[in-house]
Amino acid sequence: MSQHVLDKLKARFGTSILETHSDFGDDTAVVEPSQWKAVCQYLREEPALDFDLPVDLCGVDYPTRIPRMEVVMHLYSIAKGHRVRLKARVGDEEMSGAELDSVTSIWPGMNWLEREVWDMSGVRFNGHPDLRRILMYPEFEGHPLQKTYPADRTQPLVPYRTEEEAGLPLGKLEPFGPDEGMPFGRGGLPRVVDHEDD
Amino acid sequence: MGDVNRSLTVTGSEQGFATTRVDALLGWARKYSLFAYPFVTACCGMEFMALTSPRFDLARFGAEAPRFSPRQADLLWVVGTISQRQAPALRRIYEQMMSPKYVLAFGTCASTGGFYDNYTTVPGIDTIIPTDVYIPGCPPRPEAVLDGLMLLQDRIARNERRPGVVKPRVDPLSSVDGLVKLRRSAQDPRELVPELKREEEAAMALAGPVAEAPPGAKR
Numbered sequence: 001m002s003q004h005v006l007d008k009l010k011a012r013f014g015t016s017i018l019e020t021h022s023d024f025g026d027d028t029a030v031v032e033p034s035q036w037k038a039v040c041q042y043l044r045e046e047p048a049l050d051f052d053l054p055v056d057l058c059g060v061d062y063p064t065r066i067p068r069m070e071v072v073m074h075l076y077s078i079a080k081g082h083r084v085r086l087k088a089r090v091g092d093e094e095m096s097g098a099e100l101d102s103v104t105s106i107w108p109g110m111n112w113l114e115r116e117v118w119d120m121s122g123v124r125f126n127g128h129p130d131l132r133r134i135l136m137y138p139e140f141e142g143h144p145l146q147k148t149y150p151a152d153r154t155q156p157l158v159p160y161r162t163e164e165e166a167g168l169p170l171g172k173l174e175p176f177g178p179d180e181g182m183p184f185g186r187g188g189l190p191r192v193v194d195h196e197d198d
Numbered sequence: 199m200g201d202v203n204r205s206l207t208v209t210g211s212e213q214g215f216a217t218t219r220v221d222a223l224l225g226w227a228r229k230y231s232l233f234a235y236p237f238v239t240a241c242c243g244m245e246f247m248a249l250t251s252p253r254f255d256l257a258r259f260g261a262e263a264p265r266f267s268p269r270q271a272d273l274l275w276v277v278g279t280i281s282q283r284q285a286p287a288l289r290r291i292y293e294q295m296m297s298p299k300y301v302l303a304f305g306t307c308a309s310t311g312g313f314y315d316n317y318t319t320v321p322g323i324d325t326i327i328p329t330d331v332y333i334p335g336c337p338p339r340p341e342a343v344l345d346g347l348m349l350l351q352d353r354i355a356r357n358e359r360r361p362g363v364v365k366p367r368v369d370p371l372s373s374v375d376g377l378v379k380l381r382r383s384a385q386d387p388r389e390l391v392p393e394l395k396r397e398e399e400a401a402m403a404l405a406g407p408v409a410e411a412p413p414g415a416k417r
Contacts, residue, residue, distance in 0.1 A: 077246070135283075136318075137282070137283050137335050140317075144316075144317045144318070147298065149317070151315075151316060152315050152316065153317060154282070154317055154319075154321070155315070155317065156283070157282060157286070157325070157326070158282075158285075158286060159286055159288060160286035160287065160290045161286070
């Protein structure tokens with residue numbers, strides 16, 4: 001469907017595109033991890049490609065392969081109506097070297113998705129503004145979607161804490177600005193002032 | 199009754215009287231005045247919505263009024279799977295409720311964690327808060343939930359805090375039809391439960407040779 005996207009990528013990046021395929025109509029390019037951000041920048045800014053919607057980002061663990069963790073990104077162009085799937089393979093058996101450049105400067109919406117991949121799969125994103133766990137709590141040890149995480153391992157319950165006690169940011173979270181998102185919670189609501197007129 | 203003043207002043211020999219204890223009277227009053235706080239997290243919520251609809255008429259039990267602040271509620275419905283990350287919030291809500299307070303675990307996930315045995319699910323809410331009644335089922339039928347509510351009311355009336363579990367209305371082992379055949383090729387359920395076959399044979403022997411049921415007859 002979108003073979004011309006793969007053709008353009010191969011023409012521009014040459015051997016940095018490690019392999020491509022279009023199985024089941026899904027055009028896929030496997031990218032050299034060092035070129036991850038450059039490829040994304042090109043896909044976003046080239047007028048003929050114009051990938052303006054980051055659909056999804058996830059990590060897939062193949063414990064028998066080296067590099068073992070595959071980061072998969074799905075992109076869509078609202079204007080052109082075409083899609084592409086990017087993959088980058090990172091990390092050895094011990095998950096060292098499992099890192100990529102963050103693309104939050106290209107698509108602000110990738111912020112939470114990169115946090116999810118860090119939380120679940122343990123891939124670091126260099127240059128991310130706020131790389132914290134997003135689904136699990138700060139005390140959680142390990143990354144549960146790695147195949148080396150024991151399937152039945154549960155971790156101790158944590159006590160209740162306010163955002164302040166947990167050391168979490170009190171303002172609106174990225175990528176929401178101060179006047180975006182829900183008006184309540186996370187310090188969005190103005191404090192009630194006690195009137196002392198007695 | 200008619201005139202209240204008169205019935206209070208007449209002597210017992212004319213009108214009859216009843217004795218009770220204060221705690222029994224309080225229990226009787228409390229069991230029909232349950233203000234619910236629904237903590238609904240998962241698919242059991244659909245069954246909870248069915249339960250609170252007029253068809254099952256929760257108002258019969260005096261438990262139909264939901265309160266959306268735990269400070270006004272005395273019955274906490276925990277409906278659905280509780281994740282490790284929700285656990286502190288659930289505990290906080292329980293602590294905010296007024297005493298005497300009761301907790302109802304709605305469904306298998308809230309009771310035991312269900313089939314989730316992994317990093318993210320609490321294995322039963324009784325690891326966080328004391329629980330009064332467990333209602334098994336995935337999700338439980340509204341009838342089972344009503345059984346659980348009546349069980350809770352019974353406990354409240356008797357001022358007893360021992361946890362209770364809702365039992366199935368019909369024991370599936372009590373009839374062969376109650377057993378589910380998982381595969382077409384599975385053997386006759388009577389072979390799996392030898393007592394059933396022996397009982398059936400005994401019944402056949404008692405009834406004599408005419409007991410053979412016509413094919414397709416309902417038991």
